Structure formats: structure tokens, C-alpha cells
Amino acid sequence: MDELALTVGQYNLVYNAFSFTIAVMGAATLFFWLNRGQVTIDYRPAVTISGLVTAIALYHYFRIFESWDAAYTIADGTLKATGVPFNDAYRYVDWLLTVPLLLIELILVMRLSSSETWSKGTRLGLLAAVMIILGYPGEVSADPATRWLWWGLAMIPFVWIVYELFVGLSAAIKKQPENVRGLVDTARWLTVLSWAFYPVVFIFPMIGLTGGVAETAVQVGYTIADIVAKAVFGVVIYMIAVRKSEAEMGAGQPAAAAAK
Amino acid sequence: MDELALTVGQYNLVYNAFSFTIAVMGAATLFFWLNRGQVTIDYRPAVTISGLVTAIALYHYFRIFESWDAAYTIADGTLKATGVPFNDAYRYVDWLLTVPLLLIELILVMRLSSSETWSKGTRLGLLAAVMIILGYPGEVSADPATRWLWWGLAMIPFVWIVYELFVGLSAAIKKQPENVRGLVDTARWLTVLSWAFYPVVFIFPMIGLTGGVAETAVQVGYTIADIVAKAVFGVVIYMIAVRKSEAEMGAGQPAAAAAK
Numbered sequence: 001m002d003e004l005a006l007t008v009g010q011y012n013l014v015y016n017a018f019s020f021t022i023a024v025m026g027a028a029t030l031f032f033w034l035n036r037g038q039v040t041i042d043y044r045p046a047v048t049i050s051g052l053v054t055a056i057a058l059y060h061y062f063r064i065f066e067s068w069d070a071a072y073t074i075a076d077g078t079l080k081a082t083g084v085p086f087n088d089a090y091r092y093v094d095w096l097l098t099v100p101l102l103l104i105e106l107i108l109v110m111r112l113s114s115s116e117t118w119s120k121g122t123r124l125g126l127l128a129a130v131m132i133i134l135g136y137p138g139e140v141s142a143d144p145a146t147r148w149l150w151w152g153l154a155m156i157p158f159v160w161i162v163y164e165l166f167v168g169l170s171a172a173i174k175k176q177p178e179n180v181r182g183l184v185d186t187a188r189w190l191t192v193l194s195w196a197f198y199p200v201v202f203i204f205p206m207i208g209l210t211g212g213v214a215e216t217a218v219q220v221g222y223t224i225a226d227i228v229a230k231a232v233f234g235v236v237i238y239m240i241a242v243r244k245s246e247a248e249m250g251a252g253q254p255a256a257a258a259a260k
Numbered sequence: 261m262d263e264l265a266l267t268v269g270q271y272n273l274v275y276n277a278f279s280f281t282i283a284v285m286g287a288a289t290l291f292f293w294l295n296r297g298q299v300t301i302d303y304r305p306a307v308t309i310s311g312l313v314t315a316i317a318l319y320h321y322f323r324i325f326e327s328w329d330a331a332y333t334i335a336d337g338t339l340k341a342t343g344v345p346f347n348d349a350y351r352y353v354d355w356l357l358t359v360p361l362l363l364i365e366l367i368l369v370m371r372l373s374s375s376e377t378w379s380k381g382t383r384l385g386l387l388a389a390v391m392i393i394l395g396y397p398g399e400v401s402a403d404p405a406t407r408w409l410w411w412g413l414a415m416i417p418f419v420w421i422v423y424e425l426f427v428g429l430s431a432a433i434k435k436q437p438e439n440v441r442g443l444v445d446t447a448r449w450l451t452v453l454s455w456a457f458y459p460v461v462f463i464f465p466m467i468g469l470t471g472g473v474a475e476t477a478v479q480v481g482y483t484i485a486d487i488v489a490k491a492v493f494g495v496v497i498y499m500i501a502v503r504k505s506e507a508e509m510g511a512g513q514p515a516a517a518a519a520k
Contacts, residue, residue, distance in 0.1 A: 012349065020353040023319050027312050027357065034293065034308045038301065075343060 005211040008079050011072055014219045018065040021223050025058035028231040032238060040248060043241035046108035050234035053098045053105070057230050060094040063087075068219075091222065092139065095132045100125035102233060103161070106187055109240050112172055120172075124164055131157035135202065144206045151202055158199065162192055177247055180240045187236045194229035197221060265471035268339050271332055274479045278325040281483050285318035288491040292498060300508060303501035306368035310494035313358045313365070317490050320354040323347075351482060352399065355392045360385035362493060363421070366447055369500050372432055380432075384424055391417035395462065404466045411462055418459065422452055437507050440500045447496045454489035457481060 032051030036044050064087075071086040072079055103124040107117055131154050138150025165188050176184050201218050204210075209217075292311030296304050324347075331346040332339055363384040367377055391414050398410025425448050436444050461478050464470075469477075 012347075016347075016349045016353055019323065019350065020356070023316050023353065023357055026319065027316050030315065031308065031312060034296070034311075035305060038305065074345065 006072075006079060006215060007212055008074060008077065010212045010216040011074070011079050014216055015065075015068060017220050017223045018061060018068055021061045021227060022058060022065060024227055024231050025054045025061055028054040028234055029058060032234060035238065038245075039238075039241040040245040042111055042248075043109060043245055046105050047238055047241055049101055049105045049108065050237050053101050053230050054234060056098050056101075057094060057226060060090045061226075063090045089136075089140070092132060092136050096129060098230060099128040099132055102191065102229065103128055105234070105237050106184075106191070109187075109237050109244075110169075110172055110176060110184065111244070116172070120164070120168070124161060127157040127161050127164070131161070135198075139202065147202070147206050151199065151206075155199060158195070165191065177244060179247060180243050183236055183240045183243070187233060187240065190228060190233050190236060194225050194233070197225040201225075266332075266339060266475060267472055268334060268337065270472045270476040271334070271339050274476055275325075275328060277480050277483045278321055278328060281321045281487060282318060282325060284487055284491050285314045285321055288314040288494055289318060292494060295498065298505070299498075299501040300505040302371055302508075303369060303505055306365050307498055307501055309361055309365050309368065310497050313361050313490050314494060316358050316361075317354060317486060320350045321486075323350050349396075349400070352392060352396050356389060358490065359388040359392055362451065362489065363388055365494070365497050366444075366451070369447075369497050369504075370429075370432055370436060370444065371504070376432070380424075380428070384421060387417040387421050387424070391421070395458075399462065402465075407462070407466050411459060411466075415459060418455070425451060437504060439507060440503050443496055443500045443503070447493060447500065450488060450493050450496060454485050454493070457485040461485075 029051045032047050032054065036047050039047055067084075067087045067090070070084045071082060073082050074080075104121050107121045107124065111117075112120065134150055134154035134157070136150075138147040138154070141147055141150070169188070173181065173184050173188075201221055204214055204218060289311045292307050292314065296307050296311075299307055327344075327347045327350070330344045331342060333342050334340075364381050367381045367384065371377075372380065394410055394414035394417070396410075398407045398414070401407055401410070429448070433441065433444050433448075461481050464474050464478060
């Protein structure tokens with residue numbers, strides 16, 4: 001990253017985007033945990049895990065914010081690098097934990113048989129972890145050939161996950177109650193579309209996109225993708241859980257009362 | 261902002277107003293979450309979200325307070341700028357999250373049908389987000405023409421929201437039980453009146469109001485508007501939820517007991 005290429009305006013935009021994400025992830029976590037009682041006991045693990053994902057992201061965005069703050073200083077209206085490097089690796093550590101959990105949320109809210117939940121949950125969770133691990137050596141390398149190699153390797157589990165979501169899960173989705181089938185489909189598309197952003201951003205420096213604009217686009221872009229993939233996705237999972245709880249309890253009977 | 265124009269007295273007034281708001285938002289958050297059990301399950305999401313709004317504001321007022329504290333220093337009874345700029349952008353980041361949530365609170369406590377809740381909630385939430393986003397480029401500009409342009413653009417969704425609240429929701433309000441109709445009307449008016457403050461403050465620098473008095477008026481004014489629009493509004497929402505819970509559970513039966 002070329003720090004002299006970053007303007008004060010770009011620095012502030014990224015700074016405010018990180019602070020915004022801290023607020024979003026904190027609010028989302030509390031929303032999921034405070035509203036656990038609104039769904040029946042079968043759907044509480046999915047809602048609890050939605051809150052875990054945003055809580056883990058809250059922790060990492062706090063670290064990312066502090067690292068960004070420590071890397072630059074504004075003196076007399078001019079941005080200067082302090083010499084302390086901005087630590088982007090927090091993102092990989094976050095994804096290693098949250099990406100498998102996001103797939104497990106989706107599996108849990110579908111409420112498949114125990115054996116299917118176990119087999120699909122482990123397979124998708126492991127594929128996601130392998131994808132993140134394979135991306136990391138490329139991310140920390142400045143050599144384009146090395147970056148392309150690891151990018152290509154990480155794309156194998158990525159494509160496999162997309163295949164599992166659209167082909168492997170299609171029979172299970174057809175068995176979902178009609179009032180949530182649209183939402184489950186939305187959750188699946190949110191996953192694929194928000195995740196597709198990451199490998200695109202990864203190749204920015206390999207195709208010559210560098211400097212202040214590229215750095216700002218990468219940081220703001222990752223931030224928006226994280227908000228969609230974690231908080232917005234979690235709200236969709238919560239809505240599926242509420243609708244299925246209501247349908248299973250029968251009309252007029254509050255979900256929480258029946259769960260007691 | 262002209263920092264030399266700010267007196268020690270003005271600086272302290274704003275400082276104390278920010279600290280006061282931290283206390284208000286923290287107390288309001290705990291009030292809403294601790295009292296969730298006083299309303300039936302149908303109204304808990306509205307009360308939970310009232311607490312989320314004040315929790316998000318608590319976070320931002322803490323940041324605003326710290327930024328104000330870092331921007332000035334008092335030495336030998338004289339106020340000096342430290343060179344670290346005061347970050348007013350925290351307000352926009354806050355509003356982007358809380359303003360849509362405030363409208364969703366109002367929709368949720370009215371307890372419309374699921375499809376109406378969804379359609380009105382999304383429409384009002386998106387209009388509110390667009391309004392805040394359109395205000396931001398004007399706020400960060402020092403050029404009056406640019407400020408007027410974005411002010412005018414942001415007023416379009418603002419007027420549309422007022423129209424939705426007074427015309428779009430009037431049929432739904434007539435269907436509310438009689439014992440809360442007055443409170444729902446209060447909530448609607450609180451929204452419009454407290455929100456009207458923001459576009460007025462926005463034009464202060466465009467009509468020549470600058471210096472210490474104007475800066476103090478802007479900061480204290482925004483603070484009062486935030487307390488009314490978030491904490492006071494939340495208490496009204498809570499009261500509506502309590503009355504509707506009591507009415508639906510039958511007289512003499514506490515809502516919390518009946519919800520079990």
C-alpha cells in the first residue's frame with residue numbers, strides 16, 4: 001500500500017466506515033441474542049450463531065479500527081504514515097471463524113435430519129475453512145504469480161461451496177415450508193453474491209489497481225461485503241426462524257409460550 | 261468551524277451536553293431491555309429495537325465526546341485547538357443506522373399484518389437511509405451552493421417520509437385501539453418535529469451563522485434533537501406497547517404473567 005497516495009478524505013472515509021461497522025455488528029449481535037426468545041427452541045441455535053458471527057466481527061473490526069488509527073496521523077491537515085503497519089490479517093482470522101459458522105447457520109435454520117445437518121454442516125464448514133487458509137499465503141505475498149497460484153487454489157473450495165449450495169441443497173430447499181422458500185433462496189444468493197466480492201478484491205493489486213483509490217475501495221468494499229454477509233444474512237436467517245416457528249406452532253399461539 | 265471563536269464556557273457547555281447524552285442513552289437502553297418482559301411477545305421486537313437505537317447512539321456519543329475532548333485543550337484558562345480535527349461524521353454514521361430503525365419501531369408497535377409490516381418497514385427504512393446518504397456530501401462541503409444542492413435532494417425523501425407518516429399510515433392508525441391512538445399520534449409528531457430540527461441546523465453556515473455561538477448551538481441542538489427523537493420517542497413506543505399488551509391480555513391481568 002502506498003500511504004502517501006492516500007488523501008485525508010479517503011483516510012476519513014475508511015475510518016468512518018470501520019466505526020460504522022463496529023456499531024452495526026454490535027447492534028446486530030444484541031438484536032439476535034435479545035430476540036432468541038421470539039423463535040421456538042429448534043431455531044435458537046441458528047439465531048444464537050448469527051449473533052456469534054457478528055460478535056466475532058465486532059471484535060475484529062474494533063482491532064482493525066485501532067490498527068487503522070495507529071497507522072496514520074493527521075498533522076496540520078496532512079496525512080502522515082506513523083510507521084506502524086496497518087494489520088489487514090485480522091480479516092483472515094475473522095473469516096476463518098465466521099465463514100464456516102455462516103454456512104452452519106443456514107444448515108441449522110433449514111432443520112434437516114440430524115445426520116444430514118451433521119454431514120452437510122461439516123462438509124461446508126471444512127470447505128470454507130480450507131478456502132480461507134488457501135487465500136492467506138496469496139494475500140501476504142507481493143509477487144503476482146504467487147498471488148494467482150493461491151487465488152486459484154482457494155477458488156476450488158469456493159466453487160465447490162457454490163455447487164453444494166445450489167445443487168446439494170436443492171432437494172432440501174424444496175422440502176422447506178412454502179412461506180420461507182423465497183427467504184431461504186435469498187439467503188443462498190446473499191451468500192454467493194457477497195462472497196464473490198472477496199476474490200474480486202483480491203486481484204486488484206495483480207491487475208495494477210494500487211494507490212489511495214484502490215486501498216479505499218478495498219477497505220470500504222470488504223466492509224460492505226462483511227455487513228451484507230454477516231448482519232443482513234443473519235436478519236434473513238432470523239426471519240426464516242420466526243416464520244417457521246409461527247407456522248409450526250399454529251396461528252394465534254405465540255412462539256415463545258409454546259416453546260416453554 | 262472557527263475554533264478561536266469558541267470560548268471556554270461554550271466548549272464546556274458542549275462537553276457537558278455530550279456527557280449528559282451518554283448518561284441518557286445508557287439509561288434509556290437499560291430501561292428498554294430490562295422492561296422487555298413487561299410487554300407481550302408481539303411487542304418485544306419494538307421495545308428491543310428502541311434499546312438498540314439508544315445503544316447505537318450511546319456508542320456514537322462516546323466517540324463524539326472523545327473526539328471533542330481530543331480536539332481542544334485548556335491551558336491557563338485559554339482554549340486552544342490541538343490540531344486533531346473534531347469528527348462530526350459520527351453523527352451521519354449514527355443516523356444511517358438509527359433513523360431507519362426508529363421508523364421500524366413505529367411500524368412494529370402498530371402490529372400491522374406481516375405483509376404490511378414488511379412493505380411499510382422497507383419503504384420507510386430505505387427512504388430514511390437515502391435521506392441521510394444525500395445529506396452527507398453537503399455536510400462535508402464548505403461551498404454554499406454544494407450544500408444547498410444536497411440539502412434540497414435530501415429534503416425529497418424527508419417530505420416523502422412525512423407524507424407516508426401522515427397519509428400512508430392514517431388508515432392503520434384509525435385501526436389502533438382507542439387507548440393508544442393519542443400516543444401513536446404523539447410518536448408521529450415527535451418524529452416529524454424532532455427531525456425537522458436537522459435540516460434547519462444544516463443551513464446555519466449557509467446563512468452566515470458561524471463562530472462560537474453557532475457551533476455551540478449546532479452541537480447542543482443536535483444533542484437535544486437526538487435525545488427527543490431516540491430516548492423520548494422510545495419511551496412513547498414503550499408506553500404504547502404496555503397499553504396494547506394490557507388491553508389484549510384482558511383487564512387486571514399483568515401482561516408479563518400472561519405471556520408466560
